[in-house]
Amino acid sequence: xxxxxxxxxxxxxxxxxxxxxxxxxxxxxxxxxxxxxxxxxxxxxxxxxxxxxxxxxxxxxxxxxxxxxxxxxxxxxxxxxxxxxxxxx
Numbered sequence: 001x002x003x004x005x006x007x008x009x010x011x012x013x014x015x016x017x018x019x020x021x022x023x024x025x026x027x028x029x030x031x032x033x034x035x036x037x038x039x040x041x042x043x044x045x046x047x048x049x050x051x052x053x054x055x056x057x058x059x060x061x062x063x064x065x066x067x068x069x070x071x072x073x074x075x076x077x078x079x080x081x082x083x084x085x086x087x088x089x
Contacts, residue, residue, distance in 0.1 A: 012054025022047040027068040
């Protein structure tokens, strides 16, 4: 019997992809917003593709703030942008 692969929807392109292919941003029960590299932190999560276009779309449309129901700190946006810059290099 095959194991089910968890699938999540990207906020940018709205495509469903395997959870392992996406970057998770999480709002903890305390209200802190941060990236979640392991996908195991407790709290409300939102997912973004490993695509710069999706990140730009999410930032421009403010979709991440709406999905997490919280204001997104500038340092989280900068961290996401650095992740994408590192992948392009």
